[in-house]
Amino acid sequence: MRRLLAISMTTVLLAASASAQFGGLDKLKQKMDDARAKTAPYADKAKQFSDINKDWTPQQEEQVGEATAAKLIEAFGLYDNKPMQNYLQLVGSTVAAQGARQDVTYHFAILDTESMNAMALPGGFVFVTRGALANMKSEAELAGVLAHEIAHIDGRHLEHEVKKQANTGLAAKTFAEEGAKHMSQDQMTQTIMGKFGDMAANFLATRPYSSGDEGAADKKGLDLAAKAGYSAGGLRDFLQTLATAADDPKNAQALSAWSQTHPPYGVRVENLTKALTGYPAAGQTLNDRFAKNINEKSFGQ
């Protein structure tokens, strides 16, 4: 009798235990379903932005560009000098008017670092560093550098690089996780833009474009600068300056970011020199105007 009682009690207790466990599993499944339902619209939106077969609209480009610009400004600082800023905008706009995309408004600005670099962002943002500007000798060199960056925007090179990254599972998972936290449409879009901005800024500052994209940007940049009436050799001449400077190890800190994100100087100088034979030798260099607007005004000499 007692044995029977003991067996009955054990059975009841084990049944209760099993029921509790299955109940826990149900709750867990429910939680997972809820999370999936919450992140689905976010993942869909991220997928839409990552679609390699569909170009970003000018509005989307500008949103990603602005998010990327904020990251770069945070990292390097913005050189806030109105006269120099205006001059840069005028040179860039003169070049951009010669056949660059007309659905993009170009915004040219200076990053406050002596590290050499120039970067193009979606949405028409073009940055040149203070260090790069300080080592140019003419307006033609500046026009050549800006024309090259404009060509990157025209070719949507950064957009393609970002989409390559966004298509990997890791990025999609990150988007989905973030999406679970922000559910309003505005917050969702902002977060996605921020994520693309992160990817774009990291790519621009640390990795090079493919040699194909760089070659295409060099060629198109040469076209734009020459059509604008500048000496087509501007970019080549600036790269030659950097190539010469690179021989001195003391310039490593200034040049490291450039060499990390661009093909070797020598190769580009050689290719550009070859390509220059197809362009008229005449063209404006405007050394004096450059000196007046950059060296004298902006560097307090």
Next chain:
Amino acid sequence: MRERIRTITWLLAFIVTAGLLTVGPASAWSPQAKSKAKQQPKQGQADQKPGDQKPADQQQTDQQQPPPPAPKGVLTQKVTLRSSRQTKDVASAGFNGVGPDGKVKEALLNANPSADARAKAARLTLLEADASEVQAFAKEGKLATPPAKSADKKGK
């Protein structure tokens, strides 16, 4: 008497075992979930802190650090000379954003931009050269006069 004690001991053993089976698995993931829930906001705070505090820290560092010594290299010599002569403009003299090896500080890129950086980026979207100004600029430099803006170009 002995038999009764044995029976009670058996019963107690069953109750304890069954209780462990019931409570054990459930409590095994509950505290984890709780601690995760507690940890997540902390992690978020940890992620945000560097981003939010950096501008102040960076400014402090920039103000505290003396200008870099004048190197003798062709390129850096030129840059340093020009930077050191700045009088009117607010600009730091150094290699903002890069380390001594010249490589970009990835921690800066991974941090959330400050409100100030976001505001500056937003202001950049308003930058656009006036078409007539660009034409005058091109004319002055004997450059090709830019064609008039097409109607579908996005205006600001």
